[in-house]
Amino acid sequence: MDTHTTLQLLLDAHRLKRTPRTGWVMRGVPDGESVADHSYGVAFIALLLAEMVTQAVDRAKLLTIALLHDLPESVVGDLPTPAMAHFPPGAKRSAEAAVLTELLDGLPNAKRWHAWWREFEEGTSVEGQLVRDADRLDMLIQAHVYEKTTGNRWLAEFWPPDGESPFSSSAAQALYEELQAIRQRLA
Amino acid sequence: MDTHTTLQLLLDAHRLKRTPRTGWVMRGVPDGESVADHSYGVAFIALLLAEMVTQAVDRAKLLTIALLHDLPESVVGDLPTPAMAHFPPGAKRSAEAAVLTELLDGLPNAKRWHAWWREFEEGTSVEGQLVRDADRLDMLIQAHVYEKTTGNRWLAEFWPPDGESPFSSSAAQALYEELQAIRQRLA
Amino acid sequence: MDTHTTLQLLLDAHRLKRTPRTGWVMRGVPDGESVADHSYGVAFIALLLAEMVTQAVDRAKLLTIALLHDLPESVVGDLPTPAMAHFPPGAKRSAEAAVLTELLDGLPNAKRWHAWWREFEEGTSVEGQLVRDADRLDMLIQAHVYEKTTGNRWLAEFWPPDGESPFSSSAAQALYEELQAIRQRLA
Amino acid sequence: MDTHTTLQLLLDAHRLKRTPRTGWVMRGVPDGESVADHSYGVAFIALLLAEMVTQAVDRAKLLTIALLHDLPESVVGDLPTPAMAHFPPGAKRSAEAAVLTELLDGLPNAKRWHAWWREFEEGTSVEGQLVRDADRLDMLIQAHVYEKTTGNRWLAEFWPPDGESPFSSSAAQALYEELQAIRQRLA
Amino acid sequence: MDTHTTLQLLLDAHRLKRTPRTGWVMRGVPDGESVADHSYGVAFIALLLAEMVTQAVDRAKLLTIALLHDLPESVVGDLPTPAMAHFPPGAKRSAEAAVLTELLDGLPNAKRWHAWWREFEEGTSVEGQLVRDADRLDMLIQAHVYEKTTGNRWLAEFWPPDGESPFSSSAAQALYEELQAIRQRLA
């Protein structure tokens, strides 16, 4: 990838700083986080999950996945979840995969990174699974923060039903239970 | 449509007040307009265009189309233009049509309004064409306002190339030329 | 009205997109809606009310009134309600009427539209009354949304006292009662 | 004035922190200053002007006037200048005077402070004149800052025509000329 | 101080309008007040406290202190309270004193104003103590307003423990108790 193309990729990725997370916007959260904010949160959580799990984790791969996992949103935006029911099955994943291919085109590791991104989408490696857990956990921490700081009453639907766990790792599950404890205490 | 369902429709449409127009967001405009802001602008411009054209215009139909034309975005959001190249052809229109069907379900005029919305999408009636013109003109007035008030240099691509007219009606074309004159004068 | 004057009117009306609704601002709602947001809501509600009532409604007139009803605020702003007690009786209405005359000056339908606006102000036609109902209902839906999304405790005064109805039409009254039911359920 | 009434006055004055200055809002300045921001600027400038002038200045009176000069806007808001042409002559001043009377009612110095406020409105004392100068100068400094930080092209009308001075004191005039020099240098 | 330097001081002080109060920002308050907003509140409260106390108060001195008390934050910003534990004891006060010296350098009253500012920091004069009381009271009024308007649950720590008074004057204490009464009533 030549310098010109690399800088274009940086400018594209930079757009995540001004891409709002749609879920909060639609529920009336003022000044909500950006996709870059969220991606930072995911990467940081993944870094800590890797310290907590007993499996071997390739940290370079783990953090690369975390940084790439929402990169396609710099082009397609953060499509609202209710919209999905009205697009052909798989249309979002295909669009994001195509965007990722274009964005990474020319990078030495393009193929590898694209494969890693699919492992995240499909949860087919320990690193992909940990980033999925971090993705979910960052969303719930953010929901908690908005509940406490803005009094928003429309965020309950983000929380998993009692007794259900959306996490692969027991580390993420334990952090989630601790979060629920704090959340209830201040309810 | 019973009262409960009608109120749900109002609450859905209300979401347009907090749905940002993506084109401005991606180009770094702070505190950009909402889809409801834009829809008001479109309806108001359409009202004036109807005064300027020589054809017969059904104003009730015209304004209804203006109010409905972005209603599906209350569910699917304002999908960024660059995203479109990566979705199957027609996926956006199909999704919006399906959403509109769901939103209007049970209203006495649902079928008629849906047909009108298609006339807008396809430009197949004078009212549909005037709302298309108003849609384009409101976007350009907004681009002009952002250029003058925020100094944003990334909005040039919204403007049609010299000598090209994106408008059906000579009324909209005349207003556009006047806008260009003002825009140049203060450049 | 020549093209130049018409574009000036569009630019004036466009200012409603950046005119905040004062009632929310004074009560600490962050990033509150614009007058254009509100006007869109009023027009959309009026469109649905017309479907619900049994009287004959001139929809072109109805929607024109909805689009015009706050147009003078593009010049005088949204004067806070508590300010009114300190201005001479009728000063606000006179100022707004004078502004409207200036804004519409030269339009073929200026006189008719001005008369319609008075029907809204005075509630002297079915269309004027329905827009009044829509105006009130949009404000209450917005108050509800702010109560649920920002936790604001200072919006109670917007709600009519128990047993009082601020609406002319039973359609608006029914929607209001449904709104109250939702509001209480999540209280 | 009893404690309860005094606290109400503090809560009323506090509202100036969330009362936007309308002139900037109407010209598309995002996140513009509040009336409290402006009042702080005026008081601080007045404090320095008092150091620069040769006349005797009662600083307690000067700063009290600065803190009170926009207090009525906590109730009537910041009425846009173009609105004034459409209200009866003197209506704004009368409304603000009436509001001030109500706000200060019960304070030991109410009469004196009200008289001082009139000296500001009418420019009939050295302290009143210096606050007028500070009021104008703070507005121009703010216009300068918005021109440089937001690229807004619509603020030129705030600046006095070449060769005209809106200031009573030569101290304010000198600061203004210095400001113009900085403004031109970076144009 | 020559005109050029004085204008620089005004431009520096002007920065307080865009310096956010860190305590609110860290607790997720959207669009929180500026240091200039706060300084206006402090000056206004101090003005009223002077009316309520029985001691002799030099109002010119009192209001000057209020206007100067956070002026150094235009350079060093509003350092978060938790940061203080990690800086050498007195580092913040020394930095702010040095900044104040630089900012006021050349003003006829520089030394006197600096001495007054120390009286505020150390609470060693009646005027310094009243501004301290006003500083605290404005923060608590603001916390109350944010609790009521944003539903923020993280502001409890700003309130003094039951039975403890952070105020020097009984006037401020009485206003605080009245504020607590209002706060509880709407809890």
Add this chain to the structure above:
Amino acid sequence: MDTHTTLQLLLDAHRLKRTPRTGWVMRGVPDGESVADHSYGVAFIALLLAEMVTQAVDRAKLLTIALLHDLPESVVGDLPTPAMAHFPPGAKRSAEAAVLTELLDGLPNAKRWHAWWREFEEGTSVEGQLVRDADRLDMLIQAHVYEKTTGNRWLAEFWPPDGESPFSSSAAQALYEELQAIRQRLA
């Protein structure tokens, strides 16, 4: 580190999402980026720099440093550069080091991560140097974006003087030159 402490660390780090970057705030950029936004940018740039350089780079270490490099700002905030001249030499670094020790306390890799953070602060490893380059480059890309999107004229001082390079790696230098080319073209 037990689950409770780990969650506290996540909540602390989460605060970076609402910690504004002070340099932009002081220069009047509205809605500027957060420290988390910036940290995401730094990590992403570092990931690409590692692809461009010929040296061996430990990517897990590199990305961990990027995620940690501004973590102490979650407690001490983003201290403005002009403030530094007024604090004892080294006070900021000491405070941040102490905060980092507290934040990481109990983590298995605490010591290693702390050592890595020092390598960043002091530029004493290839990974530390690349994050320094990424830190600088992300700031300049952001300055470029704000110049183009807000018309801000006060950001010139962020750019290095002609002929001076603030970068260690030729990869970062090449990207910087490309950025300058784009910046000039649209000037």
